[in-house]
Amino acid sequence: MTDFDFAARVGRVEPSATLAISNLANELEADGIDVVDLSVGEPDFDTPDNIKQAAEASLEAGDTGYTSSNGIPELREAIADKLRADDIDCTADNVVVTPGGKQALYELFHTLIDQGDEVVLLDPAWVSYEAQAKMAGADLSRVDLSPYGFQLEPALDDLAGAVSDDTELLVVNSPSNPTGAVYSDAALEGVRDLAVEHDVTVISDEMYDEITYGVEQTSLGSLEGMGDRTLTVNGFSKAYAMTGWRLGYFCAPEDFVSQAGKIQSHSVSCAVNFVQHAGVEALRNTDEAVGEMRDAFRERRDMLADLFADHGVDVPVGDGAFYMMLPVDEDDQAWCEGAIEEAHVATVPGSAFGTPGYARLSYAASQERLQEGVERLAEHDYI
Incomplete structure (x- = not known):
């Protein structure tokens, strides 16, 4: 086995935390487990x-x-x-x-x-x-x-x-x-x-x-x-x-x-x-199609914020994109790992973005799946 002398540049970086969580979600789903995946920044709409x-x-x-x-x-x-x-x-x-x-x-x-x-x-x-x-x-x-x-x-x-x-x-x-x-x-x-x-x-x-x-x-x-x-x-x-x-x-x-x-x-x-x-x-x-997707994202954002508020969690609500930063434990990595392993809800630790104590949620998912995700987090005491 060759011992490679890797370039310094690859040692400076870690694999994508977003894709790592997504890969874990895929592994669980391959085992027949239903995962509410709120980790990936990908619209759930088909290309127009x-x-x-x-x-x-x-x-x-x-x-x-x-x-x-x-x-x-x-x-x-x-x-x-x-x-x-x-x-x-x-x-x-x-x-x-x-x-x-x-x-x-x-x-x-x-x-x-x-x-x-x-x-x-x-x-x-x-x-x-x-x-x-x-x-x-x-x-x-x-x-x-x-x-x-x-x-x-x-x-x-x-x-x-x-x-x-x-x-x-x-x-x-x-x-x-x-x-x-x-x-x-x-x-x-x-x-x-x-x-x-x-x-x-x-x-x-x-x-x-x-x-x-x-x-x-x-x-x-x-x-x-x-x-x-x-x-x-x-x-x-x-x-x-x-x-x-x-x-x-x-x-x-x-x-x-x-x-x-x-x-x-x-x-x-x-x-x-x-x-x-x-x-x-x-x-x-594609102005019409973009507008329809935008309207759907806005409805999901508002619904998700209301769902968290119902559980006593105040989440900063942005005016763009389709993400929220949910306040979680200081050890956000452990929180995210527990959330996917126990509640089967995939999120991304805020520390991956340089801000510990949060988990990023993508609301590029149906309202039904978003509601299911919040219910699971609440049921397992993650919110």
């Missing part, structure tokens, strides 16, 4: 029919070969149109289409970050930010939003204490995974002021921008002074129920695109051809 039909038509048309590395012109134009509607100054030349949002983030981190560069995260932060930053060699500085109900605006002084002239990159995710928080314009303006003052680049992850409830999400790159220092990430997985299609993108200044394009061309080459054609259809003709 018009998107699937566009993919089928693309296949029939023979769109099965490589595309240009940065994406087909039609999709890059459609993405640029979408971003301009969000008040971001963007053309097709600023867009790179990637096989999923994670690949977009990978290219951004590895284009910008050298060993020892400082990256600032807002906790709780999506687990892959930490992993991607560490693989790129970054040193992390973290700002805890949990004392402020997961909102950024009241934490701006804390953020100001973390961001300095030594900061290379700040990551902002609004609407947030895992909290569902949608940051106010005042919060984003505070980020802008710090970024300009200290000459910091900002990743604005807007993967959930189409899933908001009663509020409008503002794109950070639309603010004055942020156009040339914001790397906007988005994709098709959440809003269009296209997780398995693996389609994402980023928008960045052209000089950044030219460098990041090297990573894309030497790694994944390009996103799948016919999937890109489906993406054009998704952006142009």
Whole structure:
């Protein structure tokens, strides 16, 4: 047996906690146990029919070969149109289409970050930010939003204490995974002021921008002074129920695109051809389907909050995405393991997102399953 001398970068990261819980749920289900899986951030809706039909038509048309590395012109134009509607100054030349949002983030981190560069995260932060930053060699500085109900605006002084002239990159995710928080314009303006003052680049992850409830999400790159220092990430997985299609993108200044394009061309080459054609259809003709999914998520959010309130549990309710952070024992890892083993309800420990004492729940499940999950947690004294 060969003793591999593994690269330091893989030793810096742990496997995805979300997928680990999901794998445990799958193992229990394979043994015939019914698990209410609230762990995975995946819409429980099917991809809208018009998107699937566009993919089928693309296949029939023979769109099965490589595309240009940065994406087909039609999709890059459609993405640029979408971003301009969000008040971001963007053309097709600023867009790179990637096989999923994670690949977009990978290219951004590895284009910008050298060993020892400082990256600032807002906790709780999506687990892959930490992993991607560490693989790129970054040193992390973290700002805890949990004392402020997961909102950024009241934490701006804390953020100001973390961001300095030594900061290379700040990551902002609004609407947030895992909290569902949608940051106010005042919060984003505070980020802008710090970024300009200290000459910091900002990743604005807007993967959930189409899933908001009663509020409008503002794109950070639309603010004055942020156009040339914001790397906007988005994709098709959440809003269009296209997780398995693996389609994402980023928008960045052209000089950044030219460098990041090297990573894309030497790694994944390009996103799948016919999937890109489906993406054009998704952006142009699915407002009604997206609205129906959004309405369903809002009803589930409100119902879930009411169910917890009935059991005397006050859960912070976000205005976007489809997640809640449930306050649990300080040892949230043990709580989550017990919840799945005893109550057969799968959640993700908050410590995986940098915030112990919570469990993330995804309400991308039917109302019946959400109610069943809460009843099981109550029956086994987990709430």
